[in-house]
Amino acid sequence: MNGLIDSIGLAAGLLTTTAFIPQVWKIYRTKSGKDISARMFSLFSAGIVLWLIYGVLLQSVPLILSNAVTLVLSLTIIGLKLRYREPR
Amino acid sequence: MNGLIDSIGLAAGLLTTTAFIPQVWKIYRTKSGKDISARMFSLFSAGIVLWLIYGVLLQSVPLILSNAVTLVLSLTIIGLKLRYREPR
Numbered sequence: 653m654n655g656l657i658d659s660i661g662l663a664a665g666l667l668t669t670t671a672f673i674p675q676v677w678k679i680y681r682t683k684s685g686k687d688i689s690a691r692m693f694s695l696f697s698a699g700i701v702l703w704l705i706y707g708v709l710l711q712s713v714p715l716i717l718s719n720a721v722t723l724v725l726s727l728t729i730i731g732l733k734l735r736y737r738e739p740r
Numbered sequence: 741m742n743g744l745i746d747s748i749g750l751a752a753g754l755l756t757t758t759a760f761i762p763q764v765w766k767i768y769r770t771k772s773g774k775d776i777s778a779r780m781f782s783l784f785s786a787g788i789v790l791w792l793i794y795g796v797l798l799q800s801v802p803l804i805l806s807n808a809v810t811l812v813l814s815l816t817i818i819g820l821k822l823r824y825r826e827p828r
Contacts, residue, residue, distance in 0.1 A: 661794040667787025675780040687775035692763040699755025706749040706802065714794065 658714060665718025672725035676732065685733035693733075697726045746802060753806025760813035764820065773821035781821075785814045 679685040700723045707715025767773040788811045795803025 657794065657797045660790055660797065664787050664790030664794050667783050667790060669787075671780045671782075671784035671787060673780075674783070675777040678775065678777045678780075682775065684775055687766065687770065687772055689763040689766045692759045692761075692766075695755050695759035695762070699752050699757075699759060702748055702752030702755060706745065706752050709745045709748065710798075710800070712798070 661712065661714025662717070665714045665721075669718045669721045669725065672722060672729065676725060676728050679729065679732045679736065683736045685729070685736055686738065688729065688733050690730055690733055693726050693730045697723060697730070700726060749800065749802025750805070753802045753809075757806045757809045757813065760810060760817065764813060764816050767817065767820045767824065771824045773817070773824050774826065776817065776821050778818055778821055781814050781818045785811060785818070788814060 675688075679688065700719050703715060704719040704723065707713075707719055763776075767776065788807050791803060792807040792811065795801075795807055
């Protein structure tokens with residue numbers, strides 16, 4: 653049963669994590685991220701750090717793995733947005 | 741101890757969930773979501789459904805609450821992006 657639960661968690665993590673890849677690619681390709689909310693991704697990244705801690709405390713491998721990767725991708729999106737922002 | 745773990749999970753969920761609100765607001769305010777990756781939010785929403793199931797199986801209140809709200813917000817972002825897309 654634990655195997656089934658972990659499989660669902662891993663599938664969940666695979667989807668929510670890989671979801672960020674098209675967004676990273678889209679900003680990189682268009683060199684534009686002005687419709688991206690930096691506030692969203694900053695709050696989100698802070699939350700992901702807490703989910704990572706929650707996963708460690710629950711000893712949940714799916715939570716630990718997916719939040720570690722998601723954190724890197726979310727920070728990458730913020731970095732790309734800042735890199736391509738328009739001069740005011 | 742469980743109270744502490746749940747508190748961390750709830751704080752995590754509060755952050756990752758409220759993170760979506762500025763993004764919803766930004767698309768609504770600018771009437772533009774062209775830099776938003778619909779593919780990202782579709783994959784993400786599918787993953788959130790699985791996290792919700794994972795949360796139910798683990799009986800994790802933070803996972804259930806935050807993923808239920810996040811799912812609504814993520815689907816709202818897709819809906820707004822489609823609503824404001826430019827004619828080709």
